[in-house]
Amino acid sequence: MDRLPESLAALTFLAPLDRALAQLLASEANAGPRVQLLAALTSRALASGHVCLELERLFSDPDSLFTGADDASDSPEKAPQPPSAQLAPWFAGQTPASLAAALAAETLCVGDGNATTPLVLDGLRLYLLRNWRMEQALAQAVAGRLAAGTADIPATLPAQLATLFAGNTQDPDWQRLAVALATRAPLQVITGGPGTGKTTTVLRLLALLQENALYADDGRALQIRLAAPTGKAAARLSESIRKGIAQLPTSDLVKRHIPDRVSTLHRLLGAQAGTRRFRHHAQNPLPADVVVVDEASMIDLDLAHSLFMALAPNTRLILLGDKDQLASVEAGAVLAELCREASTGAYSPATLAWLAQATGQHIPQPYHGQGSPLAQQTVMLRESRRFASDSGIGQLATAVNANDPETALRLLEAGSEDIAQLALAPGAGELAGLLTGSQGSYRAFLLTLAQPPATACWAAGELTTEWAAWLKALLLRFDDCRVLCALRQGPWGVSGLNTRIAAWLQDAGLLTLPAQAHNQWYAGRPVLVLANDYGLNLMNGDIGITVALPAPEGNGVVLRVAFPEDSDTGVRLVSPARLANVDTAWAMTVHKSQGSEFGHAILLLPDRDSPVLTRELIYTGITRAKSRFTLAGPQLALLPQLIARATRRSSGLGAQLDRLWKTP
Numbered sequence: 217m218d219r220l221p222e223s224l225a226a227l228t229f230l231a232p233l234d235r236a237l238a239q240l241l242a243s244e245a246n247a248g249p250r251v252q253l254l255a256a257l258t259s260r261a262l263a264s265g266h267v268c269l270e271l272e273r274l275f276s277d278p279d280s281l282f283t284g285a286d287d288a289s290d291s292p293e294k295a296p297q298p299p300s301a302q303l304a305p306w307f308a309g310q311t312p313a314s315l316a317a318a319l320a321a322e323t324l325c326v327g328d329g330n331a332t333t334p335l336v337l338d339g340l341r342l343y344l345l346r347n348w349r350m351e352q353a354l355a356q357a358v359a360g361r362l363a364a365g366t367a368d369i370p371a372t373l374p375a376q377l378a379t380l381f382a383g384n385t386q387d388p389d390w391q392r393l394a395v396a397l398a399t400r401a402p403l404q405v406i407t408g409g410p411g412t413g414k415t416t417t418v419l420r421l422l423a424l425l426q427e428n429a430l431y432a433d434d435g436r437a438l439q440i441r442l443a444a445p446t447g448k449a450a451a452r453l454s455e456s457i458r459k460g461i462a463q464l465p466t467s468d469l470v471k472r473h474i475p476d477r478v479s480t481l482h483r484l485l486g487a488q489a490g491t492r493r494f495r496h497h498a499q500n501p502l503p504a505d506v507v508v509v510d511e512a513s514m515i516d517l518d519l520a521h522s523l524f525m526a527l528a529p530n531t532r533l534i535l536l537g538d539k540d541q542l543a544s545v546e547a548g549a550v551l552a553e554l555c556r557e558a559s560t561g562a563y564s565p566a567t568l569a570w571l572a573q574a575t576g577q578h579i580p581q582p583y584h585g586q587g588s589p590l591a592q593q594t595v596m597l598r599e600s601r602r603f604a605s606d607s608g609i610g611q612l613a614t615a616v617n618a619n620d621p622e623t624a625l626r627l628l629e630a631g632s633e634d635i636a637q638l639a640l641a642p643g644a645g646e647l648a649g650l651l652t653g654s655q656g657s658y659r660a661f662l663l664t665l666a667q668p669p670a671t672a673c674w675a676a677g678e679l680t681t682e683w684a685a686w687l688k689a690l691l692l693r694f695d696d697c698r699v700l701c702a703l704r705q706g707p708w709g710v711s712g713l714n715t716r717i718a719a720w721l722q723d724a725g726l727l728t729l730p731a732q733a734h735n736q737w738y739a740g741r742p743v744l745v746l747a748n749d750y751g752l753n754l755m756n757g758d759i760g761i762t763v764a765l766p767a768p769e770g771n772g773v774v775l776r777v778a779f780p781e782d783s784d785t786g787v788r789l790v791s792p793a794r795l796a797n798v799d800t801a802w803a804m805t806v807h808k809s810q811g812s813e814f815g816h817a818i819l820l821l822p823d824r825d826s827p828v829l830t831r832e833l834i835y836t837g838i839t840r841a842k843s844r845f846t847l848a849g850p851q852l853a854l855l856p857q858l859i860a861r862a863t864r865r866s867s868g869l870g871a872q873l874d875r876l877w878k879t880p
């Protein structure tokens with residue numbers, strides 16, 4: 217330990233920012249070598265998605281703490297030695313408890329959260345102060361929403377539920393149970409895999425709440441706000457809400473008061489250019505009676521904290537998401553932490569009795585328990601309506617989630633109408649055939665691109681209906697197929713694949729690339745927006761298609777990027793010159809694909825293992841497929857070890873909640 221700080225340079229897995237933090241603590245707070253090292257490690261763990269540094273894990277499984285989330289590389293040169301080997305000399309002869317004791321003695325740098333110290337030690341968890349505060353505040357907000365206890369059952373509730381769920385014959389009917397529970401507290405969590413009916417359920421809940429509000433004595437409609445973490449997820453929810461409203465068994469008045477506009481969460485909270493602060497916060501809460509947030513697995517600690525702080529105490533929050541998907545790119549695994557008891561249910565006798573009275577439903581014994589107050593407000597939807605029980609995609613996703621590699625391999629090897637595997641040679645030429653083939657490929661998209669309308673493109677400076685419809689069709693067709701990479705860098709990562717795919721498409725006569733290699737812009741280039749741009753109203757994750765349009769004035773053509781938009785034309789055109797932060801999107805990372813779905817999802821595994829290849833990544837990749845899934849790669853034999861590797865993000869949210877509930 218005494219050789220620090222110079223020797224921090226020897227820890228190659230640290231980033232300059234981690235070392236800078238250590239140096240700052242040394243110069244400003246007189247931090248000793250041990251605190252410097254642990255501060256740098258906390259900072260590195262944070263960059264890998266962990267809210268805190270768990271000292272026990274630092275000893276038991278350090279390599280799992282220091283892997284990148286979205287910036288993984290498959291070049292082995294980057295990490296000459298695993299972190300465990302590099303750290304071994306520093307921690308020889310120590311234990312988690314001895315480290316904690318030594319840290320606690322450094323009172324200028326390390327505190328218990330009451331004083332303003334740069335680091336907070338909470339048991340055997342070490343935090344940067346800001347994260348500890350956010351986690352505390354979030355836990356208190358969650359617990360606060362559940363503190364009021366159980367409301368009485370409104371006399372009308374059983375009949376309303378019976379009408380709304382008249383078509384559901386399942387026993388228990390988890391959708392009905394979820395709606396019933398959501399009426400009794402200002403927080404409800406609904407988790408479930410793809411197509412388990414999360415949107416359908418929340419629509420019925422909104423109908424029920426709005427019905428009660430509109431037909432009450434004062435007849436005031438509830439202000440309902442819908443949001444999702446990315447623009448793409450928001451557009452998808454908007455589309456399924458639009459379709460679902462028509463089928464609701466409720467009056468036209470109620471239907472008219474259910475919104476179908478879904479904003480991004482950042483926009484809902486009032487993101488402002490040039491600052492991380494949102495317009496809505498505890499002193500200026502969101503004006504809303506009900507807030508629904510979909511794809512909640514993508515919400516990191518920071519955003520979850522901002523969301524909870526922006527809600528007035530009586531605003532009802534409904535979180536929807538799939539707890540088994542990849543966690544957020546930034547630190548935290550909020551939905552997974554909130555859903556710790558979702559699989560087992562753990563419904564208390566009081567909840568069981570309440571539900572029996574409200575719904576007439578009896579939850580089977582395996583789901584009984586003495587769960588936390590949050591478990592009582594959480595429902596896991598368990599039956600996929602999108603995938604029949606014999607669908608390959610559904611079965612494969614279930615096997616991966618259940619850590620059952622034998623079944624997953626058997627399904628893939630046998631193949632079926634909707635799943636296949638494709639072993640690739642180093643040149644990956646087999647993939648070229650798949651991407652230019654007749655179905656579930658980029659062919660239909662590129663053929664649509666080649667056939668713009670023969671009519672005029674512009675009328676009075678606006679796109680004509682025909683051209684707008686063509687652009688919308690183009691955007692839709694692009695979702696026929698997508699290559700999802702596990703990694704970003706290297707030959708099997710997004711960067712390598714995008715170049716190869718464009719060349720294959722050109723070889724097949726489907727695409728014309730610019731003669732000059734440095735010119736990245738060409739008609740047909742799909743682009744992915746990499747960061748929120750409030751000036752252009754484009755969100756991280758939005759996808760646009762580059763098109764050549766007749767110039768609005770004069771001769772020739774201009775390149776524009778078409779993005780979907782919730783407007784009359786349904787599309788918006790942006791000049792490529794204004795798009796500084798975009799990437800080509802023939803291939804994208806599984807992380808970036810969250811919240812999207814594709815007709816045919818092709819998940820590409822690299823040629824060697826990496827700690828970022830996890831069960832959640834495989835599951836998320838599979839569940840992006842609507843009708844066809846292909847697992848491709850040069851080393852498909854890696855699959856069982858990837859399925860076995862479950863992600864565990866270090867966080868204290870669950871522990872903070874447990875503590876709050878134990879000490880009323």
Ligand SMILES: Nc1ncnc2c1ncn2[C@@H]1O[C@H](COP(=O)(O)OP(=O)(O)OP(=O)(O)O)[C@@H](O)[C@H]1O
Pocket residue numbers: 383384391408409410411412413414415416417456601602
């Ligand atoms: N109780 C039900 N009875 C019949 N069909 C249902 C029921 N619930 C959902 N569905 C149908 O199943 C499909 C998937 O439902 P929904 O879109 O609500 O699921 P989801 O969990 O929100 O899906 P996603 O994974 O896309 O978020 C839809 O076509 C929906 O109409």
